[in-house]
Amino acid sequence: MAICAHFIDSxxxxxxxxxxxxxxxxxxxxxNYASLVGDVLRxxxxxxxxxxxxxxxxxxxxxxxxxxxxxxxxxx
Numbered sequence: 001m002a003i004c005a006h007f008i009d010s011x012x013x014x015x016x017x018x019x020x021x022x023x024x025x026x027x028x029x030x031x032n033y034a035s036l037v038g039d040v041l042r043x044x045x046x047x048x049x050x051x052x053x054x055x056x057x058x059x060x061x062x063x064x065x066x067x068x069x070x071x072x073x074x075x076x
Contacts, residue, residue, distance in 0.1 A: 001033070003040050019044055030065020038070060 057063035
């Protein structure tokens with residue numbers, strides 16, 4: 001799984017940064033995805049309430065579950 005950050009830096013320049021490329025072990029479940037993404041966001045000190053504007057994903061139902069888990073269970 002590749003996790004990228006899109007943001008505006010302090011010089012008002014749009015930036016895209018690859019934060020991590022991680023291998024997902026185990027089943028492709030929402031919980032497993034959320035756990036992996038949560039670990040990366042914590043490593044970079046990302047606060048979901050103040051720093052995340054949106055998630056860009058494909059239309060898999062496991063992605064919907066992962067976002068719900070991230071926003072309600074892991075960071076509430």
